[in-house]
Every structure is written in structure tokens, then in C-alpha cells.
Amino acid sequence: MSRPYGRAMTPPLSRDRDFTTLGRALSTPARSTFLNLLMDGSRRPAGELAGAAGVSASTASGHLSVLVDAGLVISETRGRHRYYALAGPEVAAALESLGMVADAAPVSGYRRSRRAEYLAAARFCYDHLAGRLGTALTDAWVRSGWLAGRDELVLTDVGAVGLRGIGVDVDGALSARRPTTRACLDWTERRPHLAGALGAAVGTRFLDAGWVNRHRSGRGLDVTPAGHDLLRGAWGIDPLAH
Amino acid sequence: MSRPYGRAMTPPLSRDRDFTTLGRALSTPARSTFLNLLMDGSRRPAGELAGAAGVSASTASGHLSVLVDAGLVISETRGRHRYYALAGPEVAAALESLGMVADAAPVSGYRRSRRAEYLAAARFCYDHLAGRLGTALTDAWVRSGWLAGRDELVLTDVGAVGLRGIGVDVDGALSARRPTTRACLDWTERRPHLAGALGAAVGTRFLDAGWVNRHRSGRGLDVTPAGHDLLRGAWGIDPLAH
DNA sequence: GCGACATTTCGGCGTCCACCGAAGCGTTCC
DNA sequence: GGAACGCTTCGGTGGACGCCGAAATGTCGC
Incomplete structure (x- = not known):
């Protein structure tokens, strides 16, 4: 019986906070761009987000469902548009405090x-x-x-x-x-x-x-x-x- | 000229906060476990962390350098041990607020x-x-x-x-x-x-x-x-x- | 100096996933 | 009703990366 890698077999110590889902959600440039655009509390249709991040509509769609599944973003269908927004103030607060840490990292020049x-x-x-x-x-x-x-x-x-x-x-x-x-x-x-x-x-x-x-x-x-x-x-x- | 995928070619709008490095750092179970263990402010040697997460020493070592590179964790060499700890209070605060969001996600049962x-x-x-x-x-x-x-x-x-x-x-x-x-x-x-x-x-x-x-x-x-x-x-x- | 030990680096393997284009579904406009 | 449009789903491709064991590096005890 082999477990080549995949997910860890047993959560070793306890069911602490699991950052993996959230982390995955943040871990690609396109999704990071989406979140930055939504951090002002605005609601934006999928197409606009796709264009802003420079990816195809299909790719953007996939990214957006990852963000929704992670609980970071919510969507609302309005006619033939689908608007996306941050899920709530806690999300904005979390991203903001995360941004403080990211800032300390060698991004700079900002x-x-x-x-x-x-x-x-x-x-x-x-x-x-x-x-x-x-x-x-x-x-x-x-x-x-x-x-x-x-x-x-x-x-x-x-x-x-x-x-x-x-x-x-x-x-x-x-x-x-x-x-x-x-x-x-x-x-x-x-x-x-x-x-x-x-x-x-x-x-x-x-x-x-x-x-x-x-x-x-x-x-x-x-x-x-x-x-x-x-x-x-x-x-x-x-x-x-x- | 093809750009199969990789990193986005041009950061589309501006150099907003980049969550990708931080996100990657959080996105695996082993690293999440490490961070949870360090959230009480303790310093722990690499071996202990490896054992707690159920991965080999070499794997843990790789994970730890990812966390250090992301600015989440710092290390201190002490004799033949190497101790790891959270990089500072801002990191703990960011993780805590992130945990609030993760909590809302369907982890539950905690x-x-x-x-x-x-x-x-x-x-x-x-x-x-x-x-x-x-x-x-x-x-x-x-x-x-x-x-x-x-x-x-x-x-x-x-x-x-x-x-x-x-x-x-x-x-x-x-x-x-x-x-x-x-x-x-x-x-x-x-x-x-x-x-x-x-x-x-x-x-x-x-x-x-x-x-x-x-x-x-x-x-x-x-x-x-x-x-x-x-x-x-x-x-x-x-x-x-x- | 020479083993024991903690940790990191290296090489190889296998899966995951970000990407795109094409096709499908639902809405709007005329 | 039919064409245009916005978005999602599907299929396929290739690079990234998490995993391990073995070897290398460095420290401690004697």
C-alpha cells in the first residue's frame, strides 16, 4: 500500500485552523489580482475581472469558483452578468492584515x-x-x-x-x-x-x-x-x- | 511565441499587494500544521516540527525554508539544532484573522x-x-x-x-x-x-x-x-x- | 579525531493544477 | 424566434511541486 504523496494521511495533532484552502485560494497571481480589485468593497462581473487579470474567461471562471469555495468571495447573478464581491468585512480585514505581512516581504518599490x-x-x-x-x-x-x-x-x-x-x-x-x-x-x-x-x-x-x-x-x-x-x-x- | 502558462506576463493593473507568496506558504497541510504549532509564540526545532506534521526531516526542511522565504517564520541556529518561530506579532495577528475566515468555511466540528x-x-x-x-x-x-x-x-x-x-x-x-x-x-x-x-x-x-x-x-x-x-x-x- | 545526531541538499517520482479553446447554457435585444 | 453576448463546463497539455531516501554538511560528546 503506497501513499505516494497527496494529502497528509492523518491530521497529526488536532484539528487546528486549516489554512490550506485559504492559502491555495491566495496562491496564484490571477486570484490575487481579483482580490485586490475587490478589496474596495466593489462588485464586479466575471468578465471585467478576467480582463483585468489578463486571463481567458474560462480560466477566470475557474479561479472565481475557487475563491467562492474558500469562502472569500460571494457571487450574485444579475441578468446575464455574474457579479463577484468579497464575502464580508472579516475577509477584508484578514486580507488587510495579510497585506501588512506581505509588505514586509521584499516587494517594496511600491x-x-x-x-x-x-x-x-x-x-x-x-x-x-x-x-x-x-x-x-x-x-x-x-x-x-x-x-x-x-x-x-x-x-x-x-x-x-x-x-x-x-x-x-x-x-x-x-x-x-x-x-x-x-x-x-x-x-x-x-x-x-x-x-x-x-x-x-x-x-x-x-x-x-x-x-x-x-x-x-x-x-x-x-x-x-x-x-x-x-x-x-x-x-x-x-x-x-x- | 507561446506562453504556455507560468506566471502572468504583466501585472495587469498595478503592483497591489501580492498574496501569491504568502498564499503558497499557507497552502499545504504540513506548513499549516507548522504555523499552528508556532502560533503560541514558541520556538521549536525542525525535527519536532517534522514529527508533528508526520513528514520526513527533509520534507520538513523544505517546507520551513518556504515559510522563511515568505517572511512568516524566522530561524535561529543553536548548536546542532535549528529553532523556528513566527516572525513577529503581525504574523500572528494575520494568521489569527485568517483563522476567523477559515472558521466560517465548512471546517466545523472543531x-x-x-x-x-x-x-x-x-x-x-x-x-x-x-x-x-x-x-x-x-x-x-x-x-x-x-x-x-x-x-x-x-x-x-x-x-x-x-x-x-x-x-x-x-x-x-x-x-x-x-x-x-x-x-x-x-x-x-x-x-x-x-x-x-x-x-x-x-x-x-x-x-x-x-x-x-x-x-x-x-x-x-x-x-x-x-x-x-x-x-x-x-x-x-x-x-x-x- | 571519530562516531552519533540534527538538519539540509540532491535526485527522482508522480500528482496536481493553471492554462487555453471549444462547446454548452442561459439572458438580452431586436 | 434568432443572433449576440456573458459565463461556465469540458478535454487536453505541460510545468510546478510535495513526497521520499540517500548523501552531504555541520555540531556535539568523548
């Missing part, structure tokens, strides 16, 4: 590219603001006592009033099932920015109020003139400054 | 096993207390005002005094370069427990004071009688209760 600089200024991280805009806002709100904590972020009473004042759905965020606040380590800035239900509410408000616009390509945000006025006037932030 | 139950009670998560002990302590400290925040955790002045009172090196933790507090989502309890520099300081103190002992096999902690007295007397915690 921040040089023009497009990267653009993303570093302002972008969506799944459903909340990130990049310099995200961290600057978070810092400003800590300074003004809206958030408490240096590394971790807790909403204060003053902060609740202040955020309601600019139209953020604070009460919706407080009653949401996911954590109200979460400190998401910013991958370009390497410092925390506000995430969680409140982070999402802030992101929604910034979009709805027209203070930022999604850039056409999906990732990356443009800060509108109205947004600039608010940021500078209310908290002295200039998101274009390096 | 908490049934006896050994799993043992781990669920009390264990080390890289360098801080986790499991029911970790979350119960965190909850108790939030209740008594030592930590602020429901989801995120911030040390209060009262908390600093209290922790100093039980011998925790609070000042060392405050001046450390890594974040003082971090909310680590507990993988068995699905609720946050205290991590970061302060979490590590607490873990160190619990070990040094003899309130918990590392179990021989590495993961998993035994709460000593002295530990029980402290937990019950000071905060009304019974870590054995389900």
Missing part, C-alpha cells in the same frame, strides 16, 4: 508608482476610508476628543454628537451587529484608521454628501472641492499634502 | 474534540492570553473600568493602577514600539481579547507569577490553584466553567 501614490492619498478599504485621508481623519478625531485611545479607537460622547452633526448615521452604527469601531492598520501609512460599523457609516456619509467621489477605475477616491472645504475648515486637514 | 476543548479554555495566542480565560479577563476588566470600549480596548488610568497592582509591567508596555493595546478577535470565542504590548505584558506576568503554566505539548495553558484563587477572588472568574 510607493514609487504614480498610481500607487494616487491610492495612497485616499481610497476605500472595503467599506471605510483609508490612505492618508483615512489616517488623517482618524488622527484629527482623536485630537479633538471624538475618538479615545492611541492605537485602539473608541467613540466618545462628544464624538457621537460631532459625527451626528456632519450627518453620519451614528445610531445605525451603534446598533449594527458588527463591532462599532475597529482600528484597521493602514497598509500604506502603517498607522491605524477607523473601521468597523462606524467607519462604514462615515464612508457612506462622505460618498452621499459628495465630499469624495469614487474614481472611475474603482479603487481610489477623489476629494471634491466641497470635501476639501470641510476637511480644511473643520479639522485643518489637507489630504493632498504629503 | 469544538467537539477533547483537545480542542482544552485549548478553548486557555491558551497562548502568540504572546497573550486567549481562549475563555483571555476573553473572560478582558470582559472583567472592561466591567471594572480598567479597559474602555466595547469592541476596542483602551487602558484607563484606573486600569493602569490596577494592573500595576498585580505586577504587570504597564510602563514597559506603554513605552514599547508596538501598539499598547489591540483587540484580538478570539478564534474560539469569537469575541475580542486583549492583545498588543499590554496583552503580552499581562501574559508574561501570569506565567512569571505562576498563575498559569504552559502545558507540556506547547499550546494550551493550565491554570494553577494560585491562579484560580486570583481569578475568582479579584474578578469572580471561573475559567473552567463552560
